[in-house]
Amino acid sequence: MNQLINLLALTALLSGCGTANKNKEDSPVSAERPNVVLIYADDLGYGDLGCYGAGHLTTHHIDALAAEGMRFTRAHASSATCTPSRYSLLTGEYAWRRPGRGIAPGDAALLIDTGITTLPSVFQEAGYATGVVGKWHLGLGPEGGPDWNGEIRPGPLEIGFNYSFLIPATGDRVPCVFVENHRVVGLEEGDPIQVNYKKKVGDWPTGKEHPELLKVHPSHGHNQTIVNGISRIGYMTGGKAALWTDENIADTLVKRAKEFISRNQDKPFFLFFSTHDIHVPRVPHERFAGKSGLGPRGDVILQLDWAVGELMQQLDRLGLAENTIVILTSDNGPVVDDGYQDQAVELLSTHQPSGWLRGGKYSAFEAGTRVPFIVRWPGKVNRGVSDALFSQVDLLESFAGLTGVKTDSLDAPDSFNMLDALLGKTKDGRPHVVEQAANGALSLVKGDWKYIEPHKGVKVMQKVNIETGAATEPQLYNLEEDPGEKENLAANHPEKVKELASLLQSVRAGENSR
Structure with a gap:
């Protein structure tokens, strides 16, 4: 018993925010049972929204969300690419701890162990209805991959979701069909995929x-x-009757998300709404085509903004908005040309998808993982701007704390209970955050300092024209004074390099970081 007490005390001390291992009656707001809508954009950059300084795009609905809630300036996805970020968000574990959690092929088996605690399973244990609508890209089915013509399991329903309607991987990967729960939608007998x-x-x-x-x-x-x-x-x-039409994907996903909200309006619910709009291929609905002046990439950002507005209006219509936490964020930073000739580069004008940050999707520099992060909960989340250091990997323990769900000491090994920061009650952030680049290089941010470990590889990914951050020598940046990571201070501060390199090695070698 004394060992257990000591372990809990140590966990609280390391997190700086208490422990999520509370009884439900101990949670100060658990009785209110707020709904939670997590809007997860794809490839949305730090500089892509009006509320983050974009001058060429008008994102009315997202900007209103920020004005009515808390806008974070130092929130991170855990990785500069999508599959690892999604894995970390749902499991509370850095994806680099598990081999094979890189960008998944379209026929990958489920990457999340069905026996572990996940973000949706926390909500499920708290009595919530749980649903995921949109891009998945975390694999489906057993080892060897899914049977597209039969029952597709395990999947979201086996890791804590009650309902799922998915793009199995990404829009640029086959099969180009939707999967609802365990079946391909609209698949006709006699036309197997x-x-x-x-x-x-x-x-x-x-x-x-x-x-x-x-x-x-x-x-x-x-x-x-x-x-x-x-x-x-x-x-x-095969599967011709089941094929999607790209121009209609956003409408289809919004419709399913609104239906989930409507079906569950009389009980608390968690909706993971995972949009696809900004990921290639960018093929906006005709309502948005040509409207941004920045080409299809700008048009699909307007389409994303519309989707956010539709969900907010649904919450308002059903009288749910006041008791719903809405979070909007992205799985990684931006990329302009990511494989299709869609004039995204030619029509970029002076718009800066990464804002003043360096790099982008795939990169070890800040724009790879520092992403928009907005939280709205009327009367509960303080309005304003927070510079608290936050990672999406923290959502699991934070919501466990909110709902009073107990988590085992081995659950969510990299997730901190950051509920007070999430609600804007404090601007104290997590003690440090680890960032993962596409090439596998890790970086560590602690306070104002960022350390990028030495890594061999190309310095610029020519196809996407993004700096990778790879260098054979250590890199050290003061993000407060130099948010654009222009001056490597490693030679000037060898003691800080040694400190952060040692901390990164400790996190990497340990089984958890909290």
Whole structure:
């Protein structure tokens, strides 16, 4: 017993914010049982929103969300790419701790162990209805991958969600179908789906073979099976009645999300609304096409803003807005040309998707993981701006603290209970955060200082024109004085390099960071 008490005390001390291992009656707001809507954008940059300084885009609904809540300036996804960030958000564990949690192919098996505590399972234990609508990209099915023509399990329903309506991977990967719970939506008997990421299956044309059939042309890669006039990564055939139309994806996802809210309006619910809009291929609905002046990438940011407005209006109509926490954030930083010729570069004008930060998606520099993060809960979240250091990996323990759900000491090993910071009650952030670049390099931010470990590799990813942050020598930046990471101070502060390198090694070698 004394050992358990000591362990809990140590956990509280390290987190700086108390422990999530509380009884429900000990949680100060658990009786209010707020709904939670987590809007997870894809490839949305720190500088892509009006409330974060974008001058060329008008994002009315998201800006209103920020004006009515707390806008964070130092919030991070855990990785500069999507699959690891999503894994960390849902498990409370840095993805780099688990081999094989990099960017998943479209036919990957489920990457999350069904036996662990997850963000949705915390809500489920607290009596919430839980749902995920949108992009998944965390694998489906058993080892060997999903059976697209049968029951697709394990998946979201096996890790804590009661309902799921998914884009299985990404819009630029096959199969181009929706999966609802355990089945492909609209699949007709007699037209089975075949998917292969190594060799061509069936006789459907590819972008490489028949570029004349394309309405959106690839700039690099993305030249395999054509669906809806767009060539993708991977090969597929079959399932014609189930294929999506890219222009309608946002409408379909918003409709399903609103239906989930309506079905569960009489009980507390958690909705993970995972949008796809800004990820390639960027094919906006005709309502938004050409409206931004920045090409399809700008248009789909307007489409995202519309989606946010639709969900907020649904909450208002049902009288739920006052008792709903709404969070908007992104899975990683921005990228302009990510594989399709959509004029995103040519029409960028003076818009800066990364704002004043350096890098972007894939990068070890700040723009790879520092992303928009907005929290609104009327009367509960203080309005304003917070510079508290926060990571999406903290959401699991924070919401465990909110709902009073007990978590085991081995659960969510990198998640801190940051509830007070999340609600704007304090601007004290987590003690440090680890960032993961696409090349596997890790960085550590503590206070004003950022350390990037030495890593061999290309300095610029030429295809996407983004600096990777790779260097053979250590890098050290003072983010308070130099948020654009322009001056490497490692040679000037060897003691700080040694301190942060040692801390990063300790986090990496340990089983947890809290």
